[in-house]
Amino acid sequence: MEVAFENVTKQFGLVSAIKDLSFKVNQGEFVFVIGPSGAGKSTIIRLIMRQSKPTHGVILMDGQDINGPNSEKIELLRRRIGVIFQDYQLITDKTVEENIALALDIIGYPHSQMSSQIDSVLKKVDLVNRRFLFPSQLSGGEMQRTALARALAVNPQLILADEPTGNLDSKNSWKLVKLLQQINRDSNVTIIMTTHNSDIYESLPYRQITLKSGKIG
Amino acid sequence: MNLLHTTWHHLRRSPIQSLTALLVMIIMFFLSSIFFYASQGFSSVLKFYETRPEITIFLKDGLDTATIESIQKELANFAGVREIRFISKEKALKIYQEQNKENPLLTEMVTSSLLPASFEVSVNDPLVLDQISTNFKNKSTQVDEIIFQKEIIASLLKITATVRQWGIIGVSVFALISFLLVFVIIGLKTTSRKDEIKISRLLGASRFYVIRPFVFEGTIYGLLGAFVGTILASILIYLNRAAINGFFQPTLFVSDTLLPLAVLSLLNLSLGVTLGSFAAYFGSRRYIRF
Numbered sequence: 001m002e003v004a005f006e007n008v009t010k011q012f013g014l015v016s017a018i019k020d021l022s023f024k025v026n027q028g029e030f031v032f033v034i035g036p037s038g039a040g041k042s043t044i045i046r047l048i049m050r051q052s053k054p055t056h057g058v059i060l061m062d063g064q065d066i067n068g069p070n071s072e073k074i075e076l077l078r079r080r081i082g083v084i085f086q087d088y089q090l091i092t093d094k095t096v097e098e099n100i101a102l103a104l105d106i107i108g109y110p111h112s113q114m115s116s117q118i119d120s121v122l123k124k125v126d127l128v129n130r131r132f133l134f135p136s137q138l139s140g141g142e143m144q145r146t147a148l149a150r151a152l153a154v155n156p157q158l159i160l161a162d163e164p165t166g167n168l169d170s171k172n173s174w175k176l177v178k179l180l181q182q183i184n185r186d187s188n189v190t191i192i193m194t195t196h197n198s199d200i201y202e203s204l205p206y207r208q209i210t211l212k213s214g215k216i217g
Numbered sequence: 218m219n220l221l222h223t224t225w226h227h228l229r230r231s232p233i234q235s236l237t238a239l240l241v242m243i244i245m246f247f248l249s250s251i252f253f254y255a256s257q258g259f260s261s262v263l264k265f266y267e268t269r270p271e272i273t274i275f276l277k278d279g280l281d282t283a284t285i286e287s288i289q290k291e292l293a294n295f296a297g298v299r300e301i302r303f304i305s306k307e308k309a310l311k312i313y314q315e316q317n318k319e320n321p322l323l324t325e326m327v328t329s330s331l332l333p334a335s336f337e338v339s340v341n342d343p344l345v346l347d348q349i350s351t352n353f354k355n356k357s358t359q360v361d362e363i364i365f366q367k368e369i370i371a372s373l374l375k376i377t378a379t380v381r382q383w384g385i386i387g388v389s390v391f392a393l394i395s396f397l398l399v400f401v402i403i404g405l406k407t408t409s410r411k412d413e414i415k416i417s418r419l420l421g422a423s424r425f426y427v428i429r430p431f432v433f434e435g436t437i438y439g440l441l442g443a444f445v446g447t448i449l450a451s452i453l454i455y456l457n458r459a460a461i462n463g464f465f466q467p468t469l470f471v472s473d474t475l476l477p478l479a480v481l482s483l484l485n486l487s488l489g490v491t492l493g494s495f496a497a498y499f500g501s502r503r504y505i506r507f
Contacts, residue, residue, distance in 0.1 A: 049419065073423075075418075075422060075426075078418075078419060078420065078421035079420075079421035081421075083419060089419070091412070091413045091416060092412075093230070102420065103420045105219075106417060106420050106421050106426060154421075
């Protein structure tokens with residue numbers, strides 16, 4: 001999936017979270033959005049997810065304005081996107097398997113094939129033996145890999161990772177990033193990852209979009 | 218993750234709230250069923266008297282045969298008269314003895330001379346009863362007393378109307394309370410699961426998808442409440458059927474057939490589904506803002 005911001009501004013009252021921002025992420029590209037806290041990184045994720053609308057400007061996904069009059073329904077757009085967050089956003093009273101099954105159920109995945117799809121993504125993220133555990137029984141790294149498994153299960157065209165390593169130690173952070181690299185390489189999935197972990201983005205050969213006070217710095 | 222599984226999960230997570238909603242529904246449908254049976258019963262009694270319009274004219278003692286025949290002719294001249302039966306003093310005594318055969322003390326002291334002769338007149342149109350009554354009231358030398366069912370019907374009409382009126386008011390108030398309670402409980406449940414709803418929405422769930430288990434939960438409250446309430450009330454009524462029917466003899470207050478139960482079940486189940494699902498729908502919509 002191709003993502004493009006054209007002169008996008010997002011204001012919250014008098015405060016501008018991002019100002020006149022333009023960039024493009026190509027199909028199959030892995031891009032880091034970096035910058036200090038408050039630079040507007042999460043706002044970009046929220047705008048792509050249509051959790052909020054831009055004050056000005058246009059956001060295109062595969063050439064279509066996602067806020068335009070002919071845009072697809074929010075839920076249909078979100079079903080094409082896999083998303084992972086710093087705080088994992090797992091449902092605490094559902095097991096690993098049930099968290100993944102929920103995402104599959106939402107996209108209308110056939111129930112008869114759910115189990116094998118869950119098997120497949122759990123193998124990818126190395127969590128097969130954690131399948132029936134609840135999030136509270138997992139480590140931080142395992143919870144984030146569960147979130148990644150949930151995102152991968154729906155075969156997304158785009159993965160948005162909002163500070164996914166923010167709560168992880170160095171070892172688990174690298175494990176997650178390597179998984180994302182592998183997915184990007186094997187499945188040609190577009191990945192936009194926001195982070196302020198310089199060890200990661202400086203070590204990898206991917207394009208960086210640097211934000212400073214809501215603008216490309 | 219099917220709908221039943223999710224709904225069962227919601228019910229299990231807050232059993233006290235679920236039980237409260239269910240109990241209020243059961244009470245509501247129990248009361249509505251009792252009112253239904255009472256209303257049906259009074260309607261049957263009313264119908265019994267309305268379809269048997271009769272007037273009884275008790276004659277003065279000592280009337281000769283010619284006078285009695287002239288009264289009979291006069292009665293026959295009224296349009297809409299179906300049947301005229303003359304009950305002589307002797308026949309009146311036989312009827313009295315038959316009615317009190319289990320109590321000899323009452324029959325021993327009574328002779329035919331104590332009982333008045335009478336005419337029992339059946340009509341097709343209850344309005345004729347008024348005309349006959351008015352006509353014979355003025356003949357105090359021939360007629361001792363006139364009894365007909367105008368008062369009974371008027372009383373029954375009043376009772377039936379009152380039962381229906383208070384039934385509708387009572388059931389409406391309880392329906393409103395049930396609606397509000399399910400509305401609030403589902404609202405609380407929605408709020409307590411807002412993180413799950415928010416995550417589901419981010420994963421691409423439609424509003425309908427996230428509301429669906431709550432609406433289904435409300436429907437279960439309505440259905441179960443209607444079912445249990447109806448069954449409890451029906452068991453209570455049918456267990457006491459003999460005593461109730463005995464009190465309202467000769468009419469049948471509680472029917473012998475299962476038709477009223479079938480009608481009541483259908484009405485209550487429909488109302489339960491509507492009430493529960495609408496309350497849950499509005500309760501969850503009220504709190505889902507994601």
